């Protein structure tokens with residue numbers, strides 16, 4: 061386990077740069093007076109809140125310990141030892157780990173040259189023992205996205221014995237991305253599970269609130285695999301307050317996406333190849349020796365995530381953090397085109 065970073069600018073974990081708004085903090089403080097009471101045995105109230113917010117039937121909602129927690133519940137529900145799971149490489153670190161936990165064979169598929177999933181290659185890796193194919197859309201670590209039409213073309217190639225885990229952790233940053241509403245998606249693709257979180261766009265990662273939306277009988281099976289009392293009073297208060305603070309959240313998303321565009325444009329102007337991102341982070345190609353870049357960023361107090369031989373993933377921070385990023389990259393020669 062890596063030690064917590066002491067860097068001034070923490071841009072290695074795709075976190076929201078701002079602390080929760082005062083309304084969320086006040087709701088948490090108030091909920092603190094109830095901490096001697098147990099929360100719901102099953103988080104039914106949570107499901108009701110998410111259902112109302114997302115305009116989906118409550119039976120389609122599975123709420124859990126962050127979206128990572130819900131994804132693990134899904135793995136426990138449908139994957140048997142010896143089954144396989146197809147995912148991109150690199151991808152969100154938890155998926156290879158979940159394969160180990162449930163003793164599934166992980167089938168990592170390298171990304172395509174456009175830093176997106178290589179959907180054709182992923183289709184070629186699926187077989188009758190594939191239980192889950194993971195698609196992060198937008199993708200972590202590259203920030204790239206597929207359109208709904210491109211996704212459904214791929215869905216047609218997924219065996220009916222496999223679930224499609226469409227991880228939309230960053231979808232709120234993808235302004236303009238369009239797809240049918242989730243009940244319509246699930247009606248057409250009953251093996252689809254849409255995964256979302258309040259950790260990224262709503263900036264309450266430490267509260268650990270995520271949810272999946274899926275066809276009702278599948279959602280019920282996953283809920284049946286969850287630990288009782290999984291979500292507590294603070295999480296419920298945080299969820300309600302974060303949903304109520306929707307306008308403030310949207311304003312922050314605007315700021316972050318504007319900063320993403322500015323930072324990405326500056327890095328490209330300096331000669332770096334930056335994948336087109338619709339998220340709150342940027343993927344910069346750093347194929348060779350990453351040490352000079354790392355030294356320059358660290359000198360400026362900037363922590364980012366390095367993928368040896370591939371790139372650097374840089375979360376969008378506040379303006380001074382992004383300025384430090386631009387300065388750090390500017391101090392190093394970019395790779396030859």
Ligand SMILES: Cc1ncc(COP(=O)(O)O)c(C=O)c1O
Pocket residue numbers: 073074125126127128129152196199200227229256257258259265268269270
């Ligand atoms: C693609 C993706 N999915 C899920 C998660 C986990 O988020 P949560 O905090 O909801 O567990 C992350 C976190 O970085 C992520 O990048």
